[in-house]
Amino acid sequence: MHVKQPLRADAQRNRARILQTARAQIIEHGPDVGMSEIASAAGLAVGTLYRHFPTKTDLVAAVVTEQIERLADATEAAWGRVETGAPASEELYVFLCRVVEAAADNGALKVAAQTLGTGFACPPAAVRGTAALRKIIGAGQGSGSIREDLTVPDLYLLVATGPLDHPKQTRERWLELIRPCLLP
Amino acid sequence: MHVKQPLRADAQRNRARILQTARAQIIEHGPDVGMSEIASAAGLAVGTLYRHFPTKTDLVAAVVTEQIERLADATEAAWGRVETGAPASEELYVFLCRVVEAAADNGALKVAAQTLGTGFACPPAAVRGTAALRKIIGAGQGSGSIREDLTVPDLYLLVATGPLDHPKQTRERWLELIRPCLLP
Amino acid sequence: MHVKQPLRADAQRNRARILQTARAQIIEHGPDVGMSEIASAAGLAVGTLYRHFPTKTDLVAAVVTEQIERLADATEAAWGRVETGAPASEELYVFLCRVVEAAADNGALKVAAQTLGTGFACPPAAVRGTAALRKIIGAGQGSGSIREDLTVPDLYLLVATGPLDHPKQTRERWLELIRPCLLP
Amino acid sequence: MHVKQPLRADAQRNRARILQTARAQIIEHGPDVGMSEIASAAGLAVGTLYRHFPTKTDLVAAVVTEQIERLADATEAAWGRVETGAPASEELYVFLCRVVEAAADNGALKVAAQTLGTGFACPPAAVRGTAALRKIIGAGQGSGSIREDLTVPDLYLLVATGPLDHPKQTRERWLELIRPCLLP
DNA sequence: TATGAATGAGACTTCATTCAT
DNA sequence: AATGAATGAAGTCTCATTCAT
Numbered sequence: 125m126h127v128k129q130p131l132r133a134d135a136q137r138n139r140a141r142i143l144q145t146a147r148a149q150i151i152e153h154g155p156d157v158g159m160s161e162i163a164s165a166a167g168l169a170v171g172t173l174y175r176h177f178p179t180k181t182d183l184v185a186a187v188v189t190e191q192i193e194r195l196a197d198a199t200e201a202a203w204g205r206v207e208t209g210a211p212a213s214e215e216l217y218v219f220l221c222r223v224v225e226a227a228a229d230n231g232a233l234k235v236a237a238q239t240l241g242t243g244f245a246c247p248p249a250a251v252r253g254t255a256a257l258r259k260i261i262g263a264g265q266g267s268g269s270i271r272e273d274l275t276v277p278d279l280y281l282l283v284a285t286g287p288l289d290h291p292k293q294t295r296e297r298w299l300e301l302i303r304p305c306l307l308p
Numbered sequence: 309m310h311v312k313q314p315l316r317a318d319a320q321r322n323r324a325r326i327l328q329t330a331r332a333q334i335i336e337h338g339p340d341v342g343m344s345e346i347a348s349a350a351g352l353a354v355g356t357l358y359r360h361f362p363t364k365t366d367l368v369a370a371v372v373t374e375q376i377e378r379l380a381d382a383t384e385a386a387w388g389r390v391e392t393g394a395p396a397s398e399e400l401y402v403f404l405c406r407v408v409e410a411a412a413d414n415g416a417l418k419v420a421a422q423t424l425g426t427g428f429a430c431p432p433a434a435v436r437g438t439a440a441l442r443k444i445i446g447a448g449q450g451s452g453s454i455r456e457d458l459t460v461p462d463l464y465l466l467v468a469t470g471p472l473d474h475p476k477q478t479r480e481r482w483l484e485l486i487r488p489c490l491l492p
Numbered sequence: 493m494h495v496k497q498p499l500r501a502d503a504q505r506n507r508a509r510i511l512q513t514a515r516a517q518i519i520e521h522g523p524d525v526g527m528s529e530i531a532s533a534a535g536l537a538v539g540t541l542y543r544h545f546p547t548k549t550d551l552v553a554a555v556v557t558e559q560i561e562r563l564a565d566a567t568e569a570a571w572g573r574v575e576t577g578a579p580a581s582e583e584l585y586v587f588l589c590r591v592v593e594a595a596a597d598n599g600a601l602k603v604a605a606q607t608l609g610t611g612f613a614c615p616p617a618a619v620r621g622t623a624a625l626r627k628i629i630g631a632g633q634g635s636g637s638i639r640e641d642l643t644v645p646d647l648y649l650l651v652a653t654g655p656l657d658h659p660k661q662t663r664e665r666w667l668e669l670i671r672p673c674l675l676p
Numbered sequence: 677m678h679v680k681q682p683l684r685a686d687a688q689r690n691r692a693r694i695l696q697t698a699r700a701q702i703i704e705h706g707p708d709v710g711m712s713e714i715a716s717a718a719g720l721a722v723g724t725l726y727r728h729f730p731t732k733t734d735l736v737a738a739v740v741t742e743q744i745e746r747l748a749d750a751t752e753a754a755w756g757r758v759e760t761g762a763p764a765s766e767e768l769y770v771f772l773c774r775v776v777e778a779a780a781d782n783g784a785l786k787v788a789a790q791t792l793g794t795g796f797a798c799p800p801a802a803v804r805g806t807a808a809l810r811k812i813i814g815a816g817q818g819s820g821s822i823r824e825d826l827t828v829p830d831l832y833l834l835v836a837t838g839p840l841d842h843p844k845q846t847r848e849r850w851l852e853l854i855r856p857c858l859l860p
Numbered sequence: 861t862a863t864g865a866a867t868g869a870g871a872c873t874t875c876a877t878t879c880a881t
Numbered sequence: 882a883a884t885g886a887a888t889g890a891a892g893t894c895t896c897a898t899t900c901a902t
Contacts, residue, residue, distance in 0.1 A: 158897085175862075180898090242474070271488075277481075342870070344872095724866050730894095732894090
């Protein structure tokens with residue numbers, strides 16, 4: 125049997141570099157960017173990518189996970205504001221807006237957002253965000269400012285179905301349209 | 309000038325067969341099926357596909373257009389019911405539900421639905437549907453049962469952003485969530 | 493056994509129309525123009541082309557033959573002028589210039605010119621031209637103004653190797669360069 | 677910036693094999709051979725060809741360039757002989773003869789010769805040859821044995837318009853015909 | 861362990877020619 | 882005799898993945 129060994133130092137460095145470069149490339153060109161593109165942008169060879177990530181899918185998944193972490197950060201910050209008195213309903217809506225806007229210009233976040241709606245990536249990257257979101261929703265429901273039956277997966281679903289590929293004007297109209305979904 | 313000549317009988321048969329096969333293939337495998345796939349499924353050679361549709365894009369567009377026609381039919385039927393006393397708000401929602409459900413199992417309709425959201429494919433396939441939809445919305449607004457600022461493009465946007473690739477349970481929840489968007 | 497029957501009237505008309513259209517198309521787009529292009533430009537179907545010309549090659553050959561006839565006309569005219577006192581050497585050179593210039597803008601004539609050099613199309617289209625050319629050359633040699641060993645095939649060879657696809661300036665330089673080939 | 681790294685040993689072998697095979701195939705079948713033809717003749721997959729040459733055009737260009745280098749070698753050799761006393765006029769003519777003869781049996785050299793006439797492929801493969809040629813012509817003009825206004829592009833034009841596709845007898849006659857073009 | 865060259869199936873499209881109508 | 886729809890081989894190029902070095 126094998127205990128999971130800590131990666132060798134240079135291997136760790138490489139993994140980090142791959143992830144960082146892949147993120148940048150996917151943000152810019154979307155998840156259809158070629159593996160060689162990513163490799164050479166990272167100053168590595170494709171073989172090295174494949175050593176760390178057996179499949180392109182795995183690499184993309186890792187990048188997406190990162191983005192979900194970032195979302196978690198944003199959510200926790202929002203919850204922090206709610207705890208300090210900000211209105212939950214407002215924070216929730218603003219969160220939705222920000223994610224949609226950000227994802228529109230960010231191919232990696234776009235995939236992340238869409239993945240969230242799947243319920244797939246929950247453990248463990250989304251756990252923190254989910255918890256924070258649950259608290260915000262709970263607070264809003266407690267104060268009667270958020271729809272009674274709204275759940276965290278509901279919100280993820282809304283994020284995932286946002287018109288991320290449509291022009292700004294369309295995105296804004298969608299956010300306007302969707303607003304009542306959150307309210308009681 | 310060129311009067312559109314009626315196609316030869318066998319060519320008509322083949323064109324129909326191509327369209328029908330392409331529809332089936334696109335429904336099942338999405339619009340990325342290969343032309344050869346479609347050709348051999350239709351018992352024809354690729355060249356024949358290209359005789360009828362100069363480009364893969366054109367073939368897909370034809371299939372998508374068919375689907376938009378079907379949508380238009382459904383919409384006009386709904387308007388017919390509203391005219392005979394059915395509640396507009398209800399018909400509108402049911403329409404949304406049906407489209408989402410149908411598109412979920414139908415790669416061709418899926419593309420059609422998403423195309424509608426673009427505003428691109430309007431003429432002439434979507435005109436009928438748009439007109440009917442406008443009447444339904446107008447009726448509902450007249451009777452105060454539909455959100456005052458709702459427009460046809462709004463509805464198309466909702467359709468286009470429906471969770472078409474998600475499991476049935478998710479789709480149903482989304483429809484439930486979205487309901488208040490239509491109401492006053 | 494079969495005596496070669498005269499073509500039916502409409503078949504003759506069709507053959508003429510095909511030839512005329514093919515000529516126009518080949519002049520404009522070169523001999524790589526598609527059969528369907530020619531067919532539809534002639535208001536006929538490809539099948540009809542193939543009835544008259546078993547092969548694309550045959551059709552092109554027919555067009556080329558026509559052009560060779562035109563060349564023959566030009567040559568006989570030149571000989572006419574020589575007979576009436578024009579200097580043979582000059583007429584010969586001018587003939588060369590004209591053919592090169594004309595062929596540069598005329599895909600059909602271009603092929604014709606190149607074919608001439610082959611010795612292939614001699615009978616019967618080129619016979620007239622060849623005779624006239626022989627007389628011009630003979631006259632020039634008689635008066636000592638044309639290279640003693642120059643023959644008709646030589647001239648065809650020069651025509652065939654003209655820089656027909658090069659820019660005007662290049663063609664003119666080539667004509668200048670080649671001039672001494674004709675002189676004693 | 678990118679320093680041109682030495683290719684890996686096996687890649688170098690393959691690149692050489694591709695070039696060699698492509699040359700052979702182009703010599704035999706002309707530049708219209710399929711990439712797959714070349715690939716399988718080289719015992720490789722098409723992808724490998726495309727790794728070394730991003731485009732078919734690039735591969736053909738590489739082969740053609742090789743041929744131009746060979747021409748340059750021949751020209752420099754000729755100039756060497758002129759420097760050691762050989763008559764420039766003779767060397768120039770022999771050069772022309774050799775190129776025409778060689779190109780007639782060599783589809784790759786044929787394209788090379790025709791490319792030269794375009795003035796397109798000058799740098800850097802043709803530079804050497806051009807310089808040597810200029811010296812030969814200059815020498816001949818100095819001694820009064822070569823036409824006063826003859827230039828290097830003129831010679832390339834003659835090479836490019838040689839009857840490369842005609843039978844040997846024709847080519848020889850053409851060379852005979854053309855001889856006076858070089859003389860004063 | 862890293863490299864990056866090689867793989868090879870598969871995508872779209874064209875066009876001379878055939879043959880059922 | 883004419884039509885024009887159908888054929889299908891051939892062509893160029895891409896890219897996730899494998900494996901010899």
